[in-house]
Amino acid sequence: MSVEFSPEPPVADLARRTAEFIRETVIPVEEQYRGVARSEKIRVKLRQAAKEAGVFAPHVGTECGGHGLDMRGRAAVYEEAGYSLLGPLALNIAAPDEGNMHLLEAVATADQKTRYLRPLAAGDIRSCFAMTEPAPGAGSDPSALTTRAARVPGGWRIDGHKWFITGADGASFTIGMARTSGVPGDSGGATMFLVDTDNPGFKLIRHIDTLDENLYGGHAELLFDGCLVADDAVLGDVDKGFHYAQVRLGPGRMTHCMRWLGIARRAQDIAVDPAAHRRMFGSRLAELGMAQQMIADNEIDIAAARGLILRACWELDQGHSAAQATSIAKTFCAEAVWRIVDRSLQICGSLGISGDILLSRFLREVRPFRIYDGPSETHRWVIARRAVRQREQAAR
Numbered sequence: 001m002s003v004e005f006s007p008e009p010p011v012a013d014l015a016r017r018t019a020e021f022i023r024e025t026v027i028p029v030e031e032q033y034r035g036v037a038r039s040e041k042i043r044v045k046l047r048q049a050a051k052e053a054g055v056f057a058p059h060v061g062t063e064c065g066g067h068g069l070d071m072r073g074r075a076a077v078y079e080e081a082g083y084s085l086l087g088p089l090a091l092n093i094a095a096p097d098e099g100n101m102h103l104l105e106a107v108a109t110a111d112q113k114t115r116y117l118r119p120l121a122a123g124d125i126r127s128c129f130a131m132t133e134p135a136p137g138a139g140s141d142p143s144a145l146t147t148r149a150a151r152v153p154g155g156w157r158i159d160g161h162k163w164f165i166t167g168a169d170g171a172s173f174t175i176g177m178a179r180t181s182g183v184p185g186d187s188g189g190a191t192m193f194l195v196d197t198d199n200p201g202f203k204l205i206r207h208i209d210t211l212d213e214n215l216y217g218g219h220a221e222l223l224f225d226g227c228l229v230a231d232d233a234v235l236g237d238v239d240k241g242f243h244y245a246q247v248r249l250g251p252g253r254m255t256h257c258m259r260w261l262g263i264a265r266r267a268q269d270i271a272v273d274p275a276a277h278r279r280m281f282g283s284r285l286a287e288l289g290m291a292q293q294m295i296a297d298n299e300i301d302i303a304a305a306r307g308l309i310l311r312a313c314w315e316l317d318q319g320h321s322a323a324q325a326t327s328i329a330k331t332f333c334a335e336a337v338w339r340i341v342d343r344s345l346q347i348c349g350s351l352g353i354s355g356d357i358l359l360s361r362f363l364r365e366v367r368p369f370r371i372y373d374g375p376s377e378t379h380r381w382v383i384a385r386r387a388v389r390q391r392e393q394a395a396r
């Protein structure tokens with residue numbers, strides 16, 4: 001198998017210009033707001049700046065004003081955008097909008113694209129994705145889905161309880177998962193619905209107080225309460241929701257990895273600078289073996305994470321499901337990024353714990369990635385099952 005990793009010259013150029021934009025325009029704003037943008041004014045200002053710099057919406061097709069990057073191209077550009085906590089927001093490649101755009105490009109009708117994809121790609125509106133439910137509903141195991149959609153004249157009535165829905169506050173629409181056939185525990189029977197958030201049956205109950213704060217619009221608990229939608233609200237085909245979730249999740253996992261790899265690299269850069277100057281025990285910190293080990297382990301984790309992302313992206317670009325490769329890359333990256341930021345903080349000593357630099361903020365932001373997009377344990381479980389199945393098939 002031959003795998004080409006180097007980006008084409010136009011993609012390499014876009015990645016270089018993205019890195020420059022992040023350094024010159026985004027990081028000063030990030031430092032001013034401690035990595036958390038809460039106001040529309042900041043979001044609009046950053047997006048306008050990204051448009052002017054020609055780096056906006058690199059993922060969507062040119063007909064939507066983007067650069068139409070494939071997954072390997074995204075890996076190069078998103079890592080640069082992810083070098084700042086506010087970079088993905090500026091480029092319009094933050095979760096959950098980015099994954100929703102990918103899904104809409106793949107599945108939506110022409111009318112749905114005009115109504116939802118175009119304004120989302122332009123950065124004029126925001127969206128969310130509503131799958132997870134409080135226990136005993138859908139979580140690591142999506143088949144536990146309890147939210148129901150029942151046929152009514154002219155459309156559907158949706159009822160259910162969701163939580164941890166990122167970006168719901170201020171979103172214009174959600175892609176909601178509801179069961180249209182079967183019972184909780186069945187592996188099929190889910191459908192995706194496009195629901196406008198001004199629908200009287202869409203109710204935001206509360207903002208959930210969480211460890212992380214960077215993802216725009218927070219994480220909300222919400223209700224579909226007798227939520228009536230027309231037939232044209234169905235995204236794709238009825239009962240195919242779990243299949244479409246995979247269309248969104250495989251690439252979505254990888255784009256999260258790319259963005260967080262950018263933050264991991266930044267953490268390493270932040271730590272190496274003081275290590276190169278701080279003197280103790282008659283030498284520079286960077287010349288003491290245990291500090292060198294942490295710096296080297298960070299480099300190893302960064303290189304390995306990038307390699308696994310690229311391998312999975314290559315498979316996705318070939319049109320494969322890449323289920324095993326994306327699970328492996330996601331598990332490794334989520335844990336590696338945590339290790340890298342944690343080691344970087346350790347190298348900086350008490351400065352790392354302080355708010356004077358952003359490492360403690362990074363640490364809080366990367367921790368949930370070991371849970372969303374599939375907890376590490378769920379991925380390890382499926383990775384092992386596939387490995388055993390492969391051996392069994394080979395033995396037949």
Ligand SMILES: Cc1cc2nc3c(=O)[nH]c(=O)nc-3n(C[C@H](O)[C@H](O)[C@H](O)COP(=O)(O)OP(=O)(O)OC[C@H]3O[C@@H](n4cnc5c(N)ncnc54)[C@H](O)[C@@H]3O)c2cc1C
Nearest residue numbers: 129130131132139140164165166368372373375377378381
């Ligand atoms: C910051 C954040 C943002 C999120 N944003 C969204 C969003 O926008 N939309 C949305 O729909 N959801 C969102 N989620 C929800 C996320 O997808 C779920 O948290 C995730 O799927 C896990 O489900 P759960 O929290 O219900 O955990 P549970 O399913 O209750 O799992 C609990 C624990 O069980 C363990 N476990 C899981 N599988 C196995 C296994 N096979 N073997 C052994 N142990 C296992 C893991 O340690 C796991 O952490 C978000 C979550 C977070 C934390």
